[in-house]
Amino acid sequence: RIEAATVEVFIPQMLNYDLTGHVSFDKGCYTGQEVVARLHYRGKPKRRLFQATMEKTLALQAGSALYSSATEQSSGTVVNSALGANGLPIALIVAPVAEGESVIHLDSPNGPLLSYAPPDIQK
Numbered sequence: 658r659i660e661a662a663t664v665e666v667f668i669p670q671m672l673n674y675d676l677t678g679h680v681s682f683d684k685g686c687y688t689g690q691e692v693v694a695r696l697h698y699r700g701k702p703k704r705r706l707f708q709a710t711m712e713k714t715l716a717l718q719a720g721s722a723l724y725s726s727a728t729e730q731s732s733g734t735v736v737n738s739a740l741g742a743n744g745l746p747i748a749l750i751v752a753p754v755a756e757g758e759s760v761i762h763l764d765s766p767n768g769p770l771l772s773y774a775p776p777d778i779q780k
Contacts, residue, residue, distance in 0.1 A: 658737055662720030666734060669693055670702040671751045702754065704733065709750045709761070709773040710741070717748045717763070724766045725753070733761055 659667070674680040675697055682697050696702060711717070716738075723733030738748035752761050752773060762768040 660719035663736060667751060670696055671704050673706045704751050705754045707750055707752050707773040709748045709771040711746045711771050713769055714745060715769060717746050721764060723750060723752060724762045726762060726766055729766055
C-alpha cells in the first residue's frame with residue numbers, strides 16, 4: 658500500500674510491479690509511460706522493493722529515508738511497515754540493488770540498522 662507520504666515517489670519497477678505482472682508493457686496509455694517503458698526495454702532499475710527486518714522495536718514511518726553507511730546521501734525509502742509476529746517491525750523498503758548489500762540504516766548513515774534480502778524474483 659502506498660501512503661500519502663510516498664505518493665509519486667516510486668516508479669513501477671521500484672515496487673517490482675514489472676516482475677509481478679502489475680504493469681503491462683504491451684498496451685495502454687498512462688502518465689509516465691514513456692519513462693517506465695524506456696527503463697523496461699533499455700535499462701535496469703537501480704532500486705527495487707525488498708522486505709526488511711529490524712532488531713529494535715521502533716516505529717517505521719512510510720517515507721522515512723534510508724542510508725548506506727558509505728554515503729551521506731539517502732539511498733532508499735520506507736514504503737510501509739507493520740509489526741511482525743515476534744513484535745519486531747518488518748517493512749517494505751525501496752533500496753539499491755547492489756550485490757552483497759543487505760544492511761541499510763534508518764534516518765541517517767549512523768541510524769538503526771535494517772536487514773533485507775533480495776526479492777524472490779529478480780530481473
